[in-house]
Amino acid sequence: MAREKLKTPFLPPVDDPQVRTGVRPLVRPEDCRTFAVAGVVPQIVSSFRSLADASAWIKTLTNEGASVVIRGAGTKQWRPPAPPAVDAVLDTTRWAGIVDYEPADLTVTVRSGTRLRDLQTALHAHRQFFPVDPPFAERATVGGVLGAACNGALRQRYGSLRDNVLGMRVCLSDGTLAHAGSKVVKSVAGYDIHKLFVGAHGTLGLIGEVTLRLAPWPAHQHTLCAAFDTPGTACEALAGFDRRALFPMAxxxxxxxxxxxxxxxxxRGACWSLVVRCGGASAAAAAELRDEVAAACRESGARNFSDHDWDGTQSVWADIAELAGGEMYPAESWLSARVSCLPADVPEACLRLEALCPGAELTAHPFTGTIFAAAPVVGEPEADPVQRAARLEEECRKAGWALAYLAAPQHLAGLLRQPVPQGAPVSLMRRVKAALDPSGTFNPGVFLAGI
Amino acid sequence: MQPDLVERLTAIVGPSHVVRDPAELTSYQYDGSADRALPDAVVFPADAEQVRLIVEACREFECPFVARGAGTGLSGGALAEAGGVLIVTSRLRHILELDVANRLAVVEPGVVNAHVSEAAKPYGLHFVPDPSSQGACSIGGNVAENSGGLHCLAYGVTAHHVLGCEVVTPDGDLVWLGGKRYDEPGYDLLGVFVGSEGTLGIATKVAVKLTPLRRTRHTLLASFTTPDDASRAVSEIIASGVVPAALEMMDGLSVRTIEDFVHAGLPVQAGAVLLVDVEDLPIAAAQTAAHVRTVCERAGADEVRQARTEQEAHRLWLGRKSAFGAMGRLSASYYVADGVIPRTKLPQVLGEVARIGERYGLRIANVFHAGDGNLHPLIAFDDRTPGEYERTVAAAADILRACVRAGGSITGEHGVGVEKRDCMTLQFSPADLALMSRLKAAFNPDGLCNPGKIFPTSRRCGESARIASRGGIAPDTARAAGAAF
Incomplete structure (x- = not known):
């Protein structure tokens, strides 16, 4: 469908970092290509330096009937389906910085365009962190990680992202600036609307500022890697963690x-590896947990171990985070998906996925029943991966597993739709979308069931 | 109420599960709060389908409906504020699944909180949220109010331990929000449903997470000369990178009142007492306990005691848990506030609370979740003294104002309900409230599902909604509150 050009005049590009007010195009119109969303080039790309400005600009775009894609570092733009059209991209990366940080309260309020890495660096200075280990860890923004609900393996010990978001300031398509939640670690006042924005992929509004619950950084960490013959024996070790009441970080x-x-x-050859991150406030505490984890693994038939101290831990987990549909599997040549099942079904699901998708690589978070699968799609005739995806969707549906596509090459992104699980409350979701974004301004058509 | 609707309800649940008798209805006009409202009918459905049919019938007759669990709520969330049908979940009390391998249970909403943990205990698991009313309160009520408890400091509140809910929506659909799995695709409607105080639908099944019981627990009691010293210790414990399983404070007035009541061995000369639980593997727990002791001593603790036996620990906690009951000795009635503040503001706001008490001529005891910054000032009053209840409500409102000024919240775990709806404007702007009502309309378009809750009326925060001629707080209300702080 051909779209009319936006009437909003292009303002001169801003090169001067001293310019602190007004929403301006970030790039010259001819450079909009750099900010394409899954290959779809926007007509205008802008940034903002205050939420008042963002609000005014969003209102203008809404009145024009424009579609707006909110963009942080652009790391999730390859999530299928590709948008039918993108009028405007709103880049958040200049809306960065910590607004409020009181270490003794274990909370921080931060602007959504802040790079997660920069936030973690600031928090580490006080021996604290925001307990999430998403993919694209070096580039991703806080707003992007929340918008895409990139829960990492740390969810095992620290809970889901949405459980660690205490409050939010958001901007809706009519320009409304509102806040939900609070800045304290516990509040039940009013609806927790901020939780809806986690995982909404920018379809409800702009996340402006967020208040996050932090965790103390475990001063001593070990990573234990145990080799198992099958995913089943590896998952038995996890049941052993429960019996011994062990709470590793991931x-x-x-x-x-x-x-x-x-x-x-x-x-490791042909073995499945169970990698466990153990943290403690003291060396003795971390070692105590590690020894118990090792014993549980041994009971379940682990063949050999490697034990990594802090330096090793850092490097191992930096790589592991990127296995969850991240930098390890560039979208040009890989189709990445997430399969959610019950924790006890992880071994079976892993084996079925391997059989279904030859050449696929699997990374599971067995505690939550989350499996990340990446399949190579380069050099194949176009129909092949699509057919294979259809088969995968059918198998998942039959088994009662939820499937979500995370990234696909451009030619595939246009062909895939996010599968809708049976019985999903789609009509309620549509009403929520219509209540918060009645004009359908934000990221239309790409979420779920055409929302 | 239209006779046709009564007939429909009777056909759905059977005549023995409908209450219409005026005398019997009066016992459903209370919950644990000071407010009251009389329903027109009470029904006791036996399953989700009956709940759905009841909602459908109410919609047809444009009759308000309200879900009620055990009635232990402290903010009037389960009151039939606009009359109508009260849907009581007491027959929905089955634990449907206990799935040890997946660490989850599926339960009906009327199941008592403590019963879930009891059922899971043989497998070394438990349901974490432990509101002090856990012996009576229902899981459905916990979901509606997003209940906390003594151990939510380290392990989180109800929202963190619910995987999914089967819900009858206000327009009569039966849907699952979330599920047994993590990461259901689509909007996180469960996230906004939990804690929506029964205004977005009625849960008919709840899938909850179960968590392994910790191996080692140490209980410490630290006594301080002043609440300021104790507050400083709280801040320093948290800032030093330790998050205890529970971290509670009782001020001097509370300690003495409780000790007179239960003889738990509390230090009656103290200005404030901290009660701390640390849980972990044996070595880690011992180290953390030692660390907490050091921090408390450094902050000026007069004495730090560690329970040597489980019985001793139990006795100390019994003291804390009897607090509200003990307050009955202090005065005829008491009113509990539930504000939250950043932990670092404890000394400042506790000082303000004391000054508010002086200003209104009311005695205020503080027994609260210090680790979370969740205050529970207990305002003692005598209903027989004219105007004292009104002054109490006004003082409570001033306390909430102080909490919001300090960057906090008007409620940490008791909910807004009827009690604090007019105080919502302290914390939320008109735009914030408008956003909330947009969301409410998406779920509850005709407003029949639990009307009159959360959103402000034309009254000011701190104006008593209670009509004086209605008399004092009923003893059963006070008892409910005593168990349910």
Whole structure:
């Protein structure tokens, strides 16, 4: 469908970092290509330096009937389906910085365009962190991580992203600036509307500022990697963690191919690797947990171990985060998906996925029943991956697993739709979308069931 | 109420599960709050389908409907504020699934909170949220209010432990929000449903997470000369990178009142007492306990005691848990506020609370979740003294104002309901409230589902909604509040 050009006049590009007010195009119109969303080039790209400005600009665009895609670092733009058209991109990366940080309260309020890495660096100075380990960790913005609900393996110990978001300031398509939640660690006043924005992929409004619950940084950490013959025996070890009441920071299960991508892990051959991150406030506490984890693994038939101290831990988990549909599998040549099942179904799901998708690499977060699968799609005739995706969708539906596509090459992104699980409350979701974004301004058509 | 609707309801649940008798209805006009409202009918559905049919019938007759669990709520959330049908979940009390391998349980909303943990205990698991009313309160009520508890400091509130809910929506659909799995695709409607105080629908099944019981627990009691010293210790414990399982404070007035009542061995000369639980593996727990002791001593603790036996720990906690009951010795009635502040503001706001008490000539005891910054000032009053209840409500409102000024919230775990609806404007702007009503309309377009809650009326925060001629707080209300702080 051809779209009319936006009437809003292009303002001169801003090169002067001293200019602090007004929403301006970030780039010359001819450079909009750099900000394409899954290959779809916007007519205008703008940034903002205050929420009042963002609000005025969003209102203008809404009145024009424009579609607006909110963009942080652009790391999730390849999530299928590709948008039918993009009129305007609103880049958040200049809306960065910490607004309020009181270490003794274990909370921080931050602007959505802040790079997660920069936030973590600031928090580390006070031996604290925001407990999430998403993919694209070096580039992603806080707003992007929340908008895409990029829960990492740390969810095992620290809870879901939405559980660690205490409050938010948002901007709706009619320009309304509103806040939800609070700045304190516990509040039940009013609806927790901020939780709706986590995982909404920018379809409800702009996340302006967020208040996050922080965690103390475990001063001592070990990473234990145990090799198992099958995913089933590896997951038995996890049941052992429960019996022993062990609460490691994170556990991931890697198939042989995925394990090879983690640089600091020793070669394992055809084994499945269970990698467990153990943290403690003291060396003795961390070692106590590590020893218990090792014992549980041994009971379940682990063949050998490698134990990494802090330096090793850092490098191992930096790589592991990128296995979850991240930098390890560039969207040009990989189709990345997330399969959610019950934790006890992880072994079976892993084996079924391997059979269904030859060449796929699997990274599972077995505690939550989340499996990240990446399949190579380069050099194949176009119909092949689409057919395979259809088969995968059918298998998941039959097994009662939820499937979500995370990234696909451009030629595929236009062909895939996000599968809608049976019984999903789609009509209620549509009403929520219509209530918050009645004009359909934000990221239309790409979320779920045409929302 | 239209006779046709009564007939429909009777056909749905059977005549023995409908209450219409005026005398019997009066016992459903209360919950744990000071407010009251009389329903026109009470029904007791046996399953989700009956709940759906009741909602459908109410919609047809444009009759308000309100879900009610055990009635232990402290903010009037389960009151039939606009009359209509009260849907009581007491027959929906089955634990449907206990799935040890997946660490979850699926329960009906009327299941008592503590019963879930009891059922899971043989497998070394428990349901984490532990509001002090856990022996009576229902899971459905916990979901509606997003209940907290003593141990939510380290382990989170109800929202963190619910995977999904089967819900009858206000327009009569039966849907699952979330599920048994993590990461259901689409909007996180569950996230906004939990804590919506029964205004977005009625939960008919709840999938909850179960968590392994910790191996080692140490209970410490630290006594301080002043609440300021104790507050400083709280801040320093949190800032030093330790998040205890529970971190509670009782001020001097509370300690003495409680000790007179239960003889738990509390230090009656103290200005404030901290009660701390640390839980972990044996070595880690011992180290953390030692660390907490050091921090408390550094902050000026007069004495730090560590319970040597489980019985001793139990006795100390019994003291804390009896607090509200003990307050009955202080005065005829008391009113509990529920404000939250950033932990670092504890000394400042506790000082303000004391000054508010002086200003209104009311005695205020503080027993609260210090680790979360969740205050529970207990305002003692005597209903027989004319105007004292009104002054109490006004003082409570001033306390909430102080909490919001300090950057906090008007309610940490008791909910807004009827009680604090007029105080919402302290924390939220008209734009914030308008956003909330847009969301409410998406779920509850004709407003029949639990009307009159959360959103402000034309009254000011702190104006008593209670009509004086209605008399004092009923003893059963006071008892409910005593168990449900």
């Amino acid at each position: 556990s991931v299960l890697l198939d042989p191919a995925a394990a090879q991508r983690v640089r600091s892990l020793p070669p």
